[in-house]
Amino acid sequence: MKLPLERLARHLEHQTLEPVWAVYGDEPLLVLEATDALRARARALGFVERLVFTLEPGFSWERLTQECDSPSLFAARRLIELRLPQGKPGTEGAAWLSERVKHPLPETILLITLGEIDWQTRKSAWFTALEQHAIVVEANTPSRERLPEWWRERLARQGQTASPELLRLLAERTEGNLLAARQELEKLALLFPEGPLPEDEVRTAVFDLARYDPEALRQALLEGEAVRALRLLRTLTAEGCAAPLLVWAIAAALRLIAGAQETLDRRAPLEAFFRQERVFRPEEKRAIERSARRFPPLRAALTACARLDRIAKGAEPGDFTVEAERLLLSLGTALSRGHAA
Known part of the structure; x- marks a missing residue:
């Protein structure tokens, strides 16, 4: 059963805990907080060991089985944690997990912690x-969009409030870096x-700790x-990000939008295009479709991307940063004025 993260605290107020739990996600801080809450509740319920x-490397599923099946020497109730940092257990592990979750051990909680899960694993x-x-x-x-609300909720826990404008600033300065956000909260x-x-004092106290990667750049363009x-x-x-990675992010987004535009022009279903391009997340599909309808034709922008790629590889003279900024400025102008990019 899926349990939304925001309902976890209320669920843990129950007098018993289910025998098998799995926590996964792409945000280490939230995974850590969720597992910490589970451990604390398990201890309170007598799962001491x-x-x-x-x-x-060197991990043995057979040894794990032996440990699970051996009676506890120290306590009647045990918490067994299995951590899968890569999110994939392998063939032997997949069989082990499939069997164990169907037949949980008595007086034992199995807590499985995973990293980010891709669509194939799901x-x-x-x-x-x-x-x-x-x-x-x-x-x-x-x-x-949810980050200002995240800040509002965390501030409320420590008895503090902030204006909507200040919440947006805090979210912007810590985007992509929740560990730093927690430090700023403290x-x-x-x-x-x-x-x-006090807004002016907070603006001075909170540094710009946002952390981005090329994927964030790609996503921003996909969203128009x-x-x-x-x-x-x-x-x-x-921050010294390699120029070829920046070219990839820009070109990958614009190619998807241009492909969606062409599909719409042919009055063909976008779903077939998304399957071909291996776009599976519903929110990304919606963003691409919106941008395809908002952006003017992107032929000139794709040509500029090809030139950026040659500049990044040293095959053509030019200032990469200047040319990349010029391209994005032209896209912004095209969106605001409705002219071709």
Whole structure:
């Protein structure tokens, strides 16, 4: 059974815990907080003994089976943690998990921690078994739109409030870096008393700790946010991100949008195009379709991308940063004025 992360705390108030849990996601802080909450509740319910196993070179599923099947020497109730950092257990592990989640051990909680899960893993037999027989908690990074609300909720826990404008600033300065956001929250709790936060002082106290990667640049363009993409480009360039990676991010987004435009022009179904391009997330499909309808034809932009690629590889003279910014500026102008890019 899937359990939304925001309902986990309420669920843990129950007098019993289900025998098998799985926590996964792309945000380490949220995965850590969820598993910490589960451990604390298990201890409170008498699951005192804790065994931890991590899938790494030399790991033995047979030894794990022996440990699970052996009676506890120290306590009647045990918490067994199985950590799969790569999110994939392999053939032997998949069989082990499929069997164990269907036949849990008495007086034992099995807590499986995974990293980010791709779409292929979600469709695997062992993961399907998890969803059917375990409590599965997905702890992913909040969307950019959800980040101000994330900040509002965290500030409320420490008795502080902030204006909508200040919440947006805090979200912008820590986007993609929730570990840093938690540190800033702790700092705000130390610097300021409970109640409304003073905006000018907070602006000075909170550093710009946002962390981006080329995927964030690609996503911004897919969503038709050329101005934000320009800001991301400048940040990534200042951080020394390799030019070929930036070209990939820009070109990959524009090719998808251009392909969707061509599909719409032919009055063909977009779903077939998405399957061909291996686009599976519903929110990404919606973003591409919106951008395909908003952007003017992208032939000139794709030609500019090809030139950027040659500049990045040293095959053509030019200032890569200047040309990349010029391209994104032209896209932003085209969106605002409706002219060809």
